[in-house]
Amino acid sequence: MARPPPLDAAAEEALLLRARQGGRAREEVVVELFRGHRAPLLGVCLHLTGDRADAEDALQEAFLSAHRALPAFRGEARLSTWLWRIAVRAALEVRGRRRPAAPVDPELPAPPAEPPLLARDEARRVLAAMDRLPAEHRVVLSLFAAEGLRHREIAEILGVAEGTVWSRLHEARRRLAAALGRR
Amino acid sequence: MDCVAFEIAVEQRRHGALGPEETRALEAHLAGCERCRAYAGEAARADAALAASAEAAVGGADWARLEASVRRQVRSGARRVVFDLATVAVAVPPAVLGLAPEGRRAGALGAALLACAAAALVRGGYHGFLARRARGLAGQELLAFHRAALRADLRRALAGRWLALAGALGFAAWAMAPGVAPLGRVALAEASLLVAGTWIYVLAVRVPRLRRQLASLGEERG
Numbered sequence: 001m002a003r004p005p006p007l008d009a010a011a012e013e014a015l016l017l018r019a020r021q022g023g024r025a026r027e028e029v030v031v032e033l034f035r036g037h038r039a040p041l042l043g044v045c046l047h048l049t050g051d052r053a054d055a056e057d058a059l060q061e062a063f064l065s066a067h068r069a070l071p072a073f074r075g076e077a078r079l080s081t082w083l084w085r086i087a088v089r090a091a092l093e094v095r096g097r098r099r100p101a102a103p104v105d106p107e108l109p110a111p112p113a114e115p116p117l118l119a120r121d122e123a124r125r126v127l128a129a130m131d132r133l134p135a136e137h138r139v140v141l142s143l144f145a146a147e148g149l150r151h152r153e154i155a156e157i158l159g160v161a162e163g164t165v166w167s168r169l170h171e172a173r174r175r176l177a178a179a180l181g182r183r
Numbered sequence: 184m185d186c187v188a189f190e191i192a193v194e195q196r197r198h199g200a201l202g203p204e205e206t207r208a209l210e211a212h213l214a215g216c217e218r219c220r221a222y223a224g225e226a227a228r229a230d231a232a233l234a235a236s237a238e239a240a241v242g243g244a245d246w247a248r249l250e251a252s253v254r255r256q257v258r259s260g261a262r263r264v265v266f267d268l269a270t271v272a273v274a275v276p277p278a279v280l281g282l283a284p285e286g287r288r289a290g291a292l293g294a295a296l297l298a299c300a301a302a303a304l305v306r307g308g309y310h311g312f313l314a315r316r317a318r319g320l321a322g323q324e325l326l327a328f329h330r331a332a333l334r335a336d337l338r339r340a341l342a343g344r345w346l347a348l349a350g351a352l353g354f355a356a357w358a359m360a361p362g363v364a365p366l367g368r369v370a371l372a373e374a375s376l377l378v379a380g381t382w383i384y385v386l387a388v389r390v391p392r393l394r395r396q397l398a399s400l401g402e403e404r405g
Binding site: 031038068095125127133135139142145160176 | 254
């Protein structure tokens with residue numbers, strides 16, 4: 001299925017104006033946002049929850065929260081940045097609700113062009129290792145791996161300085177390598 | 184520059200944030216530093232693995248089902264507020280009228296209507312609270328905000344059980360006052376159930392869940 005192009009600032013502004021009409025218009029805006037952002041957000045939700053079903057739950061909760069909060073949104077940030085922040089929190093909440101005994105298994109489905117078995121095994125091992133890292137490191141690793149996000153946007157999503165983003169990413173890499181037993 | 188600075192430069196180059204001069208310096212360093220080359224290789228492997236897992240999840244997602252589910256939840260969320268309030272308004276006044284003894288029904292009904300109005304305010308306030316919390320995300324350090332919100336929820340949950348106890352005691356004291364004997368036993372049972380239910384929910388469900396969520400965030404970073 002082809003991915004819709006990401007929304008630019010003008011398109012976001014038009015969506016906000018429509019959302020302020022409320023009712024069915026707001027619902028349609030949320031659905032358009034869903035279509036425009038669902039793929040990268042689902043990827044990050046998967047990285048943060050470590051579980052495919054949880055990632056889909058988090059994605060839906062994020063858009064439900066966005067629908068609830070849209071009337072109060074005053075354009076303090078780009079709409080997409082705000083949506084990323086909501087999605088990251090939703091993923092962390094869904095992961096936190098999981099019982100500690102629940103195993104982390106991303107249950108990676110076979111995508112249309114199936115990657116080699118070794119690549120899928122490596123993806124599983126990296127996700128399992130990420131699950132043992134503090135939230136700051138999981139989040140920064142998954143945002144940098146997300147398609148189309150630049151470091152400035154990541155700094156805005158996290159609400160930290162750009163320099164902090166780089167140092168946090170470096171520390172996260174070091175810890176991930178340790179968790180994978182490679183350092 | 185030490186290796187840590189070069190490793191950060193590796194990340195900056197990977198994400199298109201390194202200038203030409205710094206790139207030349209990095210390449211010269213990488214040519215002679217095995218540690219930094221290993222770091223660069225490890226970063227590439229990890230990002231490729233994460234991209235592969237995201238691609239697999241995206242490729243396998245049933246978008247039509249997910250979109251329908253988002254629509255359904257958005258609509259039911261709005262309807263649920265109305266349904267909750269209508270249920271309280273329809274169920275509570277008749278129940279109070281049935282339980283109250285002759286001569287005290289008008290007062291009991293008035294109290295029940297006041298309680299319904301309070302419930303409506305609390306329900307509407309909770310909806311607004313969730314919206315404000317989501318809006319409050321902009322411009323703040325995301326994970327610090329998330330931790331602070333969870334800690335505030337934990338404090339509220341722990342305080343809520345004492346509030347329920349105080350409310351139930353007050354209700355029981357009013358209901359057992361001289362002259363309201365028939366209502367007294369029922370009221371006492373209701374108050375006990377309210378307190379027991381609240382405490383069980385708070386201590387067995389809400390607080391462990393919030394503590395689990397806080398623990399799942401891992402150590403706090405400055």
